[in-house]
Amino acid sequence: MSQQQAPVRSTRRNLSRADRLRTVTAAGALVVLPLTAACGGGDDTGGAGGGKAAPSVTAAPAAGVVAPAKVEVIAGLTGCKAKIRIDADELRQGLCHTEKADYLITTFPEERFKETWLEEARVYGGKYLVGTRWVVSVKPALLESFRAKLGGTIRELRGIGPKPGGR
Secondary structure (H helix, E strand, O other), X not given: OOOOOOOOOOOOOOOOHHHHHHHHHHHHHHHHHHHHHHHOOOOOOOOOOOOOOEEEEOOOOOOOOOOOOOHHHHXXXXXXXXXXXXXXXXXXXXXXXXXXXXXXXXXXXXXXXXXXXXXXXXXXXXXXXXXXXXEEEOOHHHHHHHHHHHOOEEEEEOOOXXXXXXX
């Protein structure tokens, strides 16, 4: 006669899709923090500090190319081979290292995930190159050259708190 064992309960918490999205979004935003802190500059616009992202460039790129939402393709168009750092249902993120800069390429399966990510990244401020279902985080000085290669728009996200060097 065999003894029946009590079922083992898992201590692992099942997260809802929304909880996973928030976790991955927060992690992605935290990855961007060192880049924006090291590369971000002051606000050159002199405008009022609102909380919404304001596009600074809306024209089509000179090359006429709009990158698809795939980390490897975007990386190739910018001249690097990305090292994938995050590969989740809600986003994929790759790190590129070149002589000119280190930068992040983040892609999303749906536009709403990108908008959620940008909203979370808003607290850090900075400028980003934003396309359909993708975001590139690179030094502000390189944004225009990347826009010419990839398309998209340059969006400035207003951080929270006082501006550096301002009162």
